[in-house]
Amino acid sequence: MEEALVDYLEDNCQYTLTQMQEMLEYDFGVRISTSLIGKKLCDKRYTVKQVRIEPETCNNSVNTEKRGVFGEALLKHERKGSLIVYNDETNYSLYCKRTQVRAPIGQRAIVKLPPSKGANLQVQCAITPEVDLVHYATRRGSIKMQVNAEFVDAVYNAVNAHDVYRAHFTGKTIVIVLDNAPARRTWSKRERT
Template sequence: MEDFEVDVPTSTISAKLATKLITHKQIRKEPSTCNNDVNKAKRYTFAATFICHQANGDYIVYYDESNFNLFCMRTQRRARVGQRAVGKTPPSKGKNLQLLCDVSVEDGLVLHQLQRGSITMDVNAEFVKSIYATVKASDTYREYFAGKKVVIVLDNAPAHNQVELRLEEVIAEHGDLELLRLGPYSPMLNPIEGWFSVFKAKVKAYLSEHRQRIFSQGSH
């Protein structure tokens, strides 16, 4: 309001904006390349290819990996008025566990693998090969998808680099295996992300509910 030499409190501005349904929110970071023409074209290509596989009745599997930690602590506790609620924690949360997993609409959880340490490209390629073998051997595929393709949807994480190259012979040998890459900045198109969220919440809840049992086993 400098042009009019008027001093308006920020609270007044905030109240006025609220009447216009404009509220103060936390900023959501969005990379400048997220919606450029190249990445939008890649997402369009993925969507078009995916819809084509659905129309053909192919067996679609959603694959990804995630790390999680068994460390648990409360986020809230009681304290006297005027005092902080302080919780003592160890200096380290411990090592992360790596979970490779894939799901499908037809069978739910198809295959999973738990390991410590980072996931290498070789480990990733072998797991993708195991996904294909597991799906082909399943009763669901044999009964309802015989002769159809096995489409494995995966993102562009570093561990997934060169997976097509490392499985070149397998893909050439089995014409019904296809790897479908997600478009850039579109993890929401892979439903396994929601599965990981539910899984981690269940693990944390189990550890919290059975902590005395865990402590008892650790003393032996």
């Protein structure tokens, strides 16, 4: 029966002790307490953990193939001596609140908050191994496609104006690698002269 418990969890790690109790009763005709099931799972080195959500598309064969094509194209640019610039963005929530406060026993701890948390602070950066920080921008609120396009244009102009580019990369391709899902969907390839 202990092996059946392990098999149940290998099949679906979200089964509760009560569900496994019912499954054992159905499979073996024996009703075992949930506390004993929990102890047996601990003996088998199974513990309760925080769930890590992994999208079904994560590491599937189609996406792996796309990443391989992207990687090969990037390596081809590297071999040609192109200047590769990496672009990324992050956001910082300026909204801070405490999750634990004090209240008298028997009373709820209620804190009145405004309905909106406000806009986050967005930071965009472009770096390259040859120059380090090429360009950055900060703004409040989400980054729309037009804002992202303007940032990429500013990165391109900053690279063209940099002494390192003029000394070592003049006439070579500037490759800007975007780490931004909306940008990747719309900007699969954009060339500038």
